Amino acid sequence: MVNNFKFSVLDGHIDTIKKSSRDKRDFSVRSEIGHYDLPRMDEGNVQAAIFAIYPASSINRILKGLDLWFKFVFNPLNGLMQIKRIDDFAKIQASGKRGAILHFEGAGGIDKTFRLLRIAYRLGLRTMGLSWSNVNKFATGVMFNDPQKETGLTKEGIKFVAEAQALGITIDVSHLNEPSFWDVYEITEKPIFASHSNARAIVNHPRNLTDEQIKAIHEKHGTVGINFVMGFLNAKEPGMYNYNLNFDSIKKHIDHLVEIASIDIVAIGSDFDGAATPTCVKDCSMFPRLWDYLLENGYSEQDIEKISHTNLLQVFKKTWK
Numbered sequence: 001m002v003n004n005f006k007f008s009v010l011d012g013h014i015d016t017i018k019k020s021s022r023d024k025r026d027f028s029v030r031s032e033i034g035h036y037d038l039p040r041m042d043e044g045n046v047q048a049a050i051f052a053i054y055p056a057s058s059i060n061r062i063l064k065g066l067d068l069w070f071k072f073v074f075n076p077l078n079g080l081m082q083i084k085r086i087d088d089f090a091k092i093q094a095s096g097k098r099g100a101i102l103h104f105e106g107a108g109g110i111d112k113t114f115r116l117l118r119i120a121y122r123l124g125l126r127t128m129g130l131s132w133s134n135v136n137k138f139a140t141g142v143m144f145n146d147p148q149k150e151t152g153l154t155k156e157g158i159k160f161v162a163e164a165q166a167l168g169i170t171i172d173v174s175h176l177n178e179p180s181f182w183d184v185y186e187i188t189e190k191p192i193f194a195s196h197s198n199a200r201a202i203v204n205h206p207r208n209l210t211d212e213q214i215k216a217i218h219e220k221h222g223t224v225g226i227n228f229v230m231g232f233l234n235a236k237e238p239g240m241y242n243y244n245l246n247f248d249s250i251k252k253h254i255d256h257l258v259e260i261a262s263i264d265i266v267a268i269g270s271d272f273d274g275a276a277t278p279t280c281v282k283d284c285s286m287f288p289r290l291w292d293y294l295l296e297n298g299y300s301e302q303d304i305e306k307i308s309h310t311n312l313l314q315v316f317k318k319t320w321k
């Protein structure tokens with residue numbers, strides 16, 4: 001067994017706050033339920049994660065989500081610290097706390113004058129998507145069901161991207177449909193990232209990205225966060241559950257991203273506490289085993305440093321203020 005403790009993880013997407021409050025889990029106590037808590041973050045060497053507010057589809061839901069988020073992150077027992085600036089990453093390492101980045105999954109609840117967006121930025125909002133797989137006043141999401149809506153960004157959506165990026169918020173393209181994705185690509189000069197999406201060439205699921213999309217994200221110096229949810233890893237039956245999917249089902253997506261883009265695009269966006277994951281990644285304590293598997297199968301320590309955190313950190317460095 002290789003000692004992987006140096007591979008600290010910056011996880012690009014988790015739904016833990018909502019899920020653990022529903023499960024009435026105590027985040028400070030190790031649990032077998034769900035995917036994330038403080039002891040398991042220690043075991044997996046997870047230094048920080050994007051803790052999503054989902055869904056952010058109305059102003060009421062955003063207020064509810066923010067209230068829950070701040071109660072959770074500022075509960076001293078939970079051992080977390082909010083990350084708002086790049087130098088906060090060094091502070092969490094010094095303090096022994098784990099970092100939490102505020103994210104809205106979907107922008108439906110933001111007003112067209114962007115007042116709430118600017119206020120949310122002040123509260124620490126640092127990454128967000130334009131739509132969570134639905135149609136709103138800014139964009140159209142990728143639908144799980146046919147027929148897919150083929151509309152892209154609205155006029156307000158185009159303004160939204162400019163306003164959010166000017167504030168220093170990183171645009172997340174996971175959950176967008178293809179026309180909306182390409183509209184974002186056209187107008188953005190800054191890096192964009194797909195926080196939690198895999199490669200469609202490996203698993204043919206609409207939530208996974210086409211090769212053209214992956215190359216476009218790479219061209220913008222962005223990242224694609226590997227998603228551990230079974231349906232997006234299951235090549236034989238896309239969308240279906242299979243707890244026996246192994247590390248190779250994850251490695252195949254990484255291999256493909258490296259092949260058509262570069263190692264610099266690969267990041268982690270586990271989607272933990274969002275949906276069911278295979279036993280090999282049953283929770284965030286399993287990260288070191290994934291790193292071992294990759295080390296034994298052709299990846300270098302430097303590659304794993306990039307995948308586990310430095311690639312995504314670079315995106316934040318280029319997009320935050």
Ligand SMILES: [Zn+2]
Binds near residue numbers: 105175196274
């Ligand atoms: Zn999601």
